[in-house]
Amino acid sequence: MQKPDGVARRHDPSQKSFASDNWAGAHPQVLAALATANGGHQPAYGDDVYTERLQEVFREHFGPRAAAFPVFNGTGANVVALEAVVPRWGAVIAAGTAHINGDECGAPEKLAGAKILATPTPDGKLTPELVDTHLHNFDGVHHAQPSAVSITQSTELGTVYTPDEIAVVCERAHRLGMLVHLDGSRLANAAASLDVPLRAITTDVGVDVVSFGGTKNGLLFGEAIVVLNPEAVHDLGYLRKMTAQLASKMRFVSVQFEALLADGLWLRGAQQANAMARRLAAQVAGIDGVRVARPVQANAVFAVLPRPAAEGLRQRHSFYDWDHSAGEVRWMCSFDTTPEDVDAFAADVEHEMQRLRQPRRQDAGPA
Numbered sequence: 072m073q074k075p076d077g078v079a080r081r082h083d084p085s086q087k088s089f090a091s092d093n094w095a096g097a098h099p100q101v102l103a104a105l106a107t108a109n110g111g112h113q114p115a116y117g118d119d120v121y122t123e124r125l126q127e128v129f130r131e132h133f134g135p136r137a138a139a140f141p142v143f144n145g146t147g148a149n150v151v152a153l154e155a156v157v158p159r160w161g162a163v164i165a166a167g168t169a170h171i172n173g174d175e176c177g178a179p180e181k182l183a184g185a186k187i188l189a190t191p192t193p194d195g196k197l198t199p200e201l202v203d204t205h206l207h208n209f210d211g212v213h214h215a216q217p218s219a220v221s222i223t224q225s226t227e228l229g230t231v232y233t234p235d236e237i238a239v240v241c242e243r244a245h246r247l248g249m250l251v252h253l254d255g256s257r258l259a260n261a262a263a264s265l266d267v268p269l270r271a272i273t274t275d276v277g278v279d280v281v282s283f284g285g286t287k288n289g290l291l292f293g294e295a296i297v298v299l300n301p302e303a304v305h306d307l308g309y310l311r312k313m314t315a316q317l318a319s320k321m322r323f324v325s326v327q328f329e330a331l332l333a334d335g336l337w338l339r340g341a342q343q344a345n346a347m348a349r350r351l352a353a354q355v356a357g358i359d360g361v362r363v364a365r366p367v368q369a370n371a372v373f374a375v376l377p378r379p380a381a382e383g384l385r386q387r388h389s390f391y392d393w394d395h396s397a398g399e400v401r402w403m404c405s406f407d408t409t410p411e412d413v414d415a416f417a418a419d420v421e422h423e424m425q426r427l428r429q430p431r432r433q434d435a436g437p438a
Contacts, residue, residue, distance in 0.1 A: 087405075087412045089351075090389040091287075092257075092344065092370060095405035098289030104330035105291065108322050117141070119322040121329065128332050133281075133297055134274040140296040140307045141324040142316040145256050146175045148282035148294040153219065154183040154310045156250040156280060156303075161218030162186035163252070164205050164244075168195045168227040170254055182314060186215035194365075195226030196236065199243035206247070220244040223254040224272060225261040229348075229371030234267065234276050241277030250303055251277060256284035256294070260369040263341035273299060280304045285331055288340045289406050293324035340406030344370035347404035347413050354417035360424045364399050372402040380423040387419055 088094045113119035122141065129139040142148045149171050153163060163179070165172055167189040171179045179185050188208070190201050197220065208214040220240060225231045232240075241251045253273060255261075258281065262269050273281050279300040285293050296311070298304045311317050318324050331337045352367040355374055365373040375398050384390075393401040404413070 087408060088389045089402040089404065089408075089416060090391055092403050092405040093287060094389070095287075095289075095407050097291040098330075098336065098340065098406065100336055101289050101291060101327050101330050104326045105323055108326040113322050115319045115321070116317060117321040117325075119325070121322040122325040125325040125328055128329050129295070129297060132269045132332060133299060134270050136299065136301055137274065138298045138301065138307075139283075139328070140298070140311055141318065141321055141328065142294055142296060142311060143292065143318060143324075145170070145254075145282060145284060145286065145294050146178050147314065147316040148296050149175065149221075149252075149254055150178050150182045151307065151310050151314050151316055152252050152280045152282050152296050152304075153179050153185045153221070154314065155298075155305070155307055156252055157183065157185045157218040158216075159184045160216055162188050162205075162208065162215035163219045163221050164188045164190060164197070164202055164217055164249075165221040166190055166192045166195050166197055166223065166226065168192065169221060169223055170227060170256070171221055173227075185219075188215075188217065194230045195223065195228035196230055196232055197222055197240055198236075199239050202240065202243050202247070209247075217247070217249060219250045219252055221252040221254060223256075225257045225264070225369035225371075228365055229369050229373060230366060231261045231264050231368040232272065233265065234272050237272055237278065238276040245277065250279040250300070253278045253281045255281050256287055257341075257369060258283060259288050259337045259341035260345055263338055263345050264369050273297075285328055287405075288337055288344075289331060290327045293318075293327055295324075295328060341370070344404045344406050344408060347408040347410070348372050348402075350410060351402060351404065351413045351417060354413065355420050358417075358421050358424055360427070361420060370404045372404070373399055374402065375399050376420070376424070377427060380420070380427055383423040383426065384419055388416060 130137050163185045172187045172189045205217050244251050281297040283295045283297050348370045352363050352372045355361045356363045362375045364375050393399045
């Protein structure tokens with residue numbers, strides 16, 4: 072239908088996807104905040120009143136020394152943060168499944184100059200012992216020097232670090248002279264899962280700098296780098312500009328984070344996404360031939376099912392393969408996923424599995 076402003080709606084807003092929480096739209100409160108910040112003129116490049124207020128908002132969640140640097144996207148946040156914690160000859164210890172290793176097209180290495188030391192893990196989580204596997208690289212001129220550890224919370228496998236698990240990794244990294252970066256594109260989901268404040272799994276356990284996600288939890292666009300250790304992590308303003316992540320109309324990034332963080336919207340959205348993932352896992356786990364492959368601790372469900380069933384399901388729903396050879400797929404829930412969305416999806420999974428179990432009709436052949 073043609074709208075009065077000349078823009079036609081080109082999608083069905085009632086359709087939901089389990090492909091990624093990036094596929095979801097913006098939360099209505101976030102859109103309202105953007106309208107509030109619109110109109111009139113405000114200084115550019117972060118000198119506006121909304122970005123000034125944002126510093127107070129982030130300090131309420133991460134502590135009095137926190138400093139927030141809004142950026143355009145998650146890869147940009149990770150690249151700028153890693154630029155700040157590694158020298159040009161430095162390396163970053165990360166899980167092999169980490170987004171900075173497998174899903175950023177080499178940006179951390181090309182733009183930040185940070186060699187990624189990809190470390191196999193059973194569950195997407197680093198441990199002090201796994202950090203220690205890279206100790207032989209210290210002090211050798213032929214090796215990029217381990218300068219930082221990067222962990223993801225929640226992980227790319229849907230698992231969640233406890234505060235104690237992060238604390239011991241930070242302690243080991245700091246004792247070895249390294250800093251700790253946390254990729255928190257789904258940090259809200261982890262905090263909701265653990266029922267702890269954001270600082271309990273960042274500031275209070277020794278993390279130095281965080282890439283804090285907003286897009287996956289209701290923002291239209293934008294992420295934020297949060298410096299927690301200003302003595303060790305500095306020059307973010309220059310690095311952000313140099314890496315093309317400085318927004319001229321920054322008020323429109325900042326006001327979204329204010330809407331997300333000021334009255335608990337971040338937590339409500341994450342709780343909803345997590346609850347829907349648990350609901351989905353419980354329903355598909357009872358379907359013969361479907362196996363939930365990994366613990367459901369945040370808003371991701373990893374499942375194994377026959378490839379024909381997955382392909383049939385894709386005729387009505389979008390989602391990604393995780394391990395094609397094993398038949399493992401990933402289903403993501405979002406802040407706007409509803410029980411009805413989950414129930415309809417699970418019913419379609421059951422339908423496809425029943426279809427596979429039906430005996431194929433045989434041709435009668437010649438009389």
